[in-house]
Amino acid sequence: MIPLNFYLILSAFMFCVGVLGVLVRRNAIVVFMCIELMLNSVNLSLIAFSSYLGDPTGQMLVFFVMTVAAAEAAVGLAIIIALFRNKQTVNIDEINILKW
Amino acid sequence: MNFEQIVFYLLAAVSAASAVLMILQRNPVNSALFLILNFFCLGGLYLTLHAQFIAMVQVLVYAGAIMVLFLFVIMLLSLGDERRLKESLGWKAYTAIALTAGLLSELFYIFVPSTQTFTSQSANAAQMGTVEYIGTVLFTKFLFPFEVTSLLLLAAIVGAVILAKKKIQ
Known part of the structure; x- marks a missing residue:
């Protein structure tokens, strides 16, 4: 059998890759995809815990995380389209109009 | 090594590699395709955890609907090649890599030694998914x-x- 912490190590690694992508990449869409990667790595650890503890609440939480991620993707991509229409770029270094 | 372990190691290796390749790609379309591969592998890992329904939803909603939306927006904005975007950050990138390495080592410090607890899945895990x-x-x-x-x-x-x-x- 595979111990629980193998799944947690994989989840931690994927989460860190997502964090690195958000911090290093400049393309807004790639940053957004890295956020999806982080959501998925947390989903993996939730399902692993759910399965090893025998509690369905983890799987329910993943179900709701997926719903929120779908809503977030739709709204976030609409924001990126609106930004691109105004500034002709998706470089997050040039999108600084909210910066004081 | 039994069948279960082979499947786990294969899916884990492919998902970790595709996550790394995703952030290394210049072209956002390639990034999106590697992310889709990652989501498929995660669906497979959910199957090894006896979460059949969530595995199907993962493939349908994430790898299907959400990633199609991403690819649609990338192609709508015709970003194509990212080379015009300045990616060299200098000290900011090194700080980010150092911070991420710190986070990863902290998480590994917590997770790696704890092999003794939860070595097998719960008895009712099979009918729970x-x-x-x-x-x-x-x-x-x-x-x-x-x-x-x-x-x-x-x-x-x-x-x-x-x-x-x-x-x-």
């Missing part, structure tokens, strides 16, 4: 969050349409 069981729990214990979800999706639809519209009167 079925559509019947998920549906029963979803429509009894989690009925209110489920209904609130429909409101959230409605708000997201309205928000997306308003934001992506050409001009707001």
Whole structure:
């Protein structure tokens, strides 16, 4: 059998890759995809815990995380389209109009 | 090594590699395709954890719907090659790599030594992932969050349409 912490190590690694992508990449869409990667790595650890503890609440939480991620993707991509229409770029270094 | 371990190591290796390759790609279309591969591998890992319903939803909603939306927007904006975008950050990138390495080592410090506890899955894990069981729990214990979800999706639809519209009167 595979111990629980193998799944947690994989989840931690994927989460860190997502964090690195958000911090290093400049393309807004790639940053957004890295956020999806982080959501998925947390989903993996939730399902692993759910399965090893025998509690369905983890799987329910993943179900709701997926719903929120779908809503977030739709709204976030609409924001990126609106930004691109105004500034002709998706470089997050040039999108600084909210910066004081 | 038995079949279960082979499947786990294969899926884990492919998902970790595709996650790394995703952030290394210059072209956002390639990044999106590697992310789809990652989502498929995660679906397989959910199957090894006996979460059949969530595995199917993962493939249909994430690898299907959400990533198609991403690819659609990438192609709509015709970003194509990212080389015009300045990616060299200098000290900021090194700081980011150092911070991420710190986070990763902290997480590994917590997770790696704890092999003694939870070495096998729960006895009722196999029947817990079925559509019947998920549906029963979803429509009894989690009925209110489920209904609130429909409101959230409605708000997201309205928000997306308003934001992506050409001009707001």
